[in-house]
Amino acid sequence: MTDLSQLEADLSARVAAVQDLAALEAVRVEALGKTGSISELLKTLGRLSPDERREQGPKINGLRDAVTLAIAARKDHLETAALDARLAAERVDLSLPPPPERRGRVHPTMQVMDEMIAVFADLGFSLAEGPDIEDDFHNFTALNFPPRHPAREMHDTFWLPEDEAGQRKLLRTHTSPVQIRVMQQGQNHKLPGWIATSQSPPIRIIVPGRTYRSDSDATHTPMFHQLEGLVIDRNIHMGHLKWTLDTFISRYFETPVVETRFRPHHFPFTEPSAEMDVKCDRSGRDVKIGQGDDWLEIVGCGMVHPNVLANCGLDPDEWQGFAFGFGVDRLGTLKYGMPDLRDMFASDVRWLEHYGFSAFQAPNPATGLS
């Protein structure tokens, strides 16, 4: 008869001594495997008399359970130790930086364009576009610039060479030619779909785009961006114009009250014509809109000249409305503080990163324009 307590002491010592899972498994097989020492003892139970079985059974089963538990406990211990060792070996130096990442940016002028579009879209304006290379008719004649008039000279126009017929194309000096494309009735040119064509009144459009004048200094660049507005209906008057611009200015600069001033001015294509100034503080480096005592011209505007309407085939006694034109780049500098317009077009990556906008800063009515 095997000495059970001796066997238990023996197995317990071996379980406690093993240092890896394989050795532990070997001990388990030796004790509890098919021919293991405890399994063999269990097999003897069948051959015993009921009385002996009653006495030996619990002892042998108890031994099996004790050894099984010891092995499980040892296994758990060894596994934990192995995991700890592995994790310790996996340590990395997290003071090191992540891989370099480029920071993408939306150009401030385009951000401002998106902001302006957001405000005007909310006021019911849709977008119209036109080509950058225009003809004299759309850029000047139809807009009531008399031929050879000094007002044309003031536009510092870039000209393309004369063609066989003596006509010269030009780079549009303003976005106003698109007014003509939209208002001109009965036009059916074969043009690509993106170029605006005839609309019947009521018309309510904005026209964003590149414009060109032969001028270069800190506040003028040979290419710049304008956003034009045009509203034509039966009873649109200057009071609507003033409300529209005041509403825009307040929303764009995100201040509830911006003091503005309408001043008479002159443009060939509007009558009456005006410029709007905003009250601001120009004493420091940045212009502060809505503060101070200075005035800053911000937009040219007026009632569409009856000649322009007539040139487009609209009866000025039936239709009337207003137009305005913002300098987008300049409006951007006023809100975001870029000091020199020329930098807008210099593509310096440091400038773009500093003054540009994250892709996720799209103007949104819930979060505000900017």
Added chain:
Amino acid sequence: MKFTLSWLKEHLDTTATVGEVVAAMTMAGLEVEHVADPGAKLAAFTVAKIVEAHQHPNADRLRVCQVDTIDGRQEIVCGAPNARAGLTTIYAPIGAYVPGSGVTLEARPVRGVISNGMLCSARELEVAEESDGILELDDGLAVGANAAEALGLEAVIDFEVTPNRPDWLGVRGIARDLAAAGLGTLKPDTTAPATGAFPCPIAIKVDGDACPVFAGRLIRGVKNGPSPAWLQQRLISVGLRPINALVDVTNLISVDRCRPLHVYDAGKIAGGVIEARLARDGETVEALDGKTYPAGPEICVIADRSGAIGLGGVMGGVSTGCSEATTEVFVESAWFDPIRTAQTGRATGIASDAQYRFARGVDPASLVPGLELATALILQLCGGEASEVRVAGQAPAPPTAIAFDRAYVKKLSGLDVGLARIDEILTRLGFKVDGAHVTPPSWRRDVGGKADLVEEVARIEGFDNLPETPLPPIARPAGGVLTLRQRRMRDARRALAARGYAEALTWSFMRREWAALFGGGDAKLVLSNPIASDLDTMRPTALGNLVDAAARNARKGFADAALFEVGPNFRGDEPGDQWTAITALLAPHAPKSWIKGGTDPLFALKGDLLALLDELGAPGLQVVQGQNAAWWHPGRSARLQLGPKVVVAEFGELHPRILKALDADGPILAFELNLDAIPEPKRKGVKTKPALDLSPLMPLSRDFAFLVAADTPGGDLVRPILGADKALIADARIFDVYQGQGVPDGMKSVAVEVVVQPREKTLTEGEIEALSGRIVAAASKAVGAKLRS
């Protein structure tokens, strides 16, 4: 243009201050550029009288003066030789800042004598460039009087005039508008015509094409010389230089009435005739500025028997100029055509006061009144006897009456202005109101219709009073106002910014040689008047500008630019030749990092391009290699096409030859996407997404290694494999491309992991075998691929 308050008050009876005048001008439509107040910096300076002046005990050139000042009697040391007892001059107290010398006065001993202030010269007060000794003023001035007033200094208002309002180029025109705006009363014009004592001995001839109308008269027995102080002072105050009385009179009237005149020394006019005509071939004029100008056949000259003696309406000539020796003067008052005068100004480069005014349109009705005013002043200042007035030619017709329904004021401006008030405003501005008709005055040739009349009423009534009126509601598209294309441009910018590209805006023009490198540079697209020679041609692509931008950044130490631009390119000068490109550039010089990358950055760029296309809703596109334009690296570039013809994008590395020409260090990667080539999505207007069919069964994956010819595009394997069973095959991913040992020469091995998604039931081994067979067959059929054994 400039004027002073005192000059304005010659025409306007007003008590307004400079500030009130400026505010009223602004609201009437005159843009005030600047108000210069030379007296502002002299607030601390006052009139003083020297009571005693003695030799300084320690200095030969200094005097010690006892001076009666606003601060009582003061002892002041003065170095001026004219410091003498009894002199009335200007005193600066201790603490005053002296603008002309840039010093703040301190009580300091001068050679042992304390000077309690300073006596000032004209230069020290910045009222003259140079001066000799301290100011000597009228003894009638009271001690303590303000220096600026004593010196007659006043604010000068400098303003811009819009081209429609030449009448504002005369002080009287401004006075008229300010009177209408309620700032005072316009004084009547009291010039009486001079009676002609004799017939004008000089004949006048005009060619109406050159000069429509010309008036003149001779004044004999004049004594020319410097103008009196009041006239000189008036000219100096607005920045004009006094010359002599005859010339000064014309300059005065030019500014006062916007009526340019010219005076000729009649003794120097050859042949007793003055003629305004177009210049003849080869004629030149030596003008009063001392330069000789060739006069072309488009230019109006003034001629006598000897030939051209002046540029009509622009500048007189030296040969007949008036000097102090002039005793007989011929005074010209003509009306030169605005357009011709503008052209002459451009052709000669002369921008004289007369040219500026005639080019904008002088009041034709001022012809004779202007001549009479000049006559009166000349007779007053120089004496003499005037001839009868001669007029040749025909003045342009005056403005005609406009039918004006007063209700149009409210309809167009929104302003509620009473009928009487409307007519009052128009009358004050010189319009003739006659029932239903309004006739503009001769000086308002810009007013041609009823909208112009509304502007007159509205600006005088005040734009401040315009009633803010919300726009009426308008039907608007429910899905937003942007077109698909406009939306794509906006999405493209944000998508590329999200992927690490910075948006640049580069010029729409570029250097012609560069344009030629990119397939452009057509003579039709070369600007006639570029702002700089390197910005002379409309760009065929933004690539060149972006490469240049990357190179400029690299030269500043930032060699890893990632830029993009959404903008126009030009194939020709017709509207349809303009197309919109999304152009991106990547200079693959990532900063050093302890983490090693190792993948070809060209594939990162391709990934960005494909992600962008996906964002814009483009369908799947074919990659076509070997057909890119010449500015791309022949081996490392490709096109993305929709069908065999429509090129949606080109991408790759730029050709080293191009980079060298643009002085840029390579490699530089780029893509150019033609926004207009992306088709509209098929499911237009449908917002619901297609139903999603998620199988509950586990997908399984099988790897295939194919052998294909080495020059077969590996990517071409994917589409046929996906097509082998569209229902079951969920994905096919190339995970290895290998050439070398174990692969026959001229071949490569492309390993593809195919993901199979069972749909209704798990697949049996047999079914999987059959599917594999179809996959291999499809790959073989499409690109001749064989399964690698």
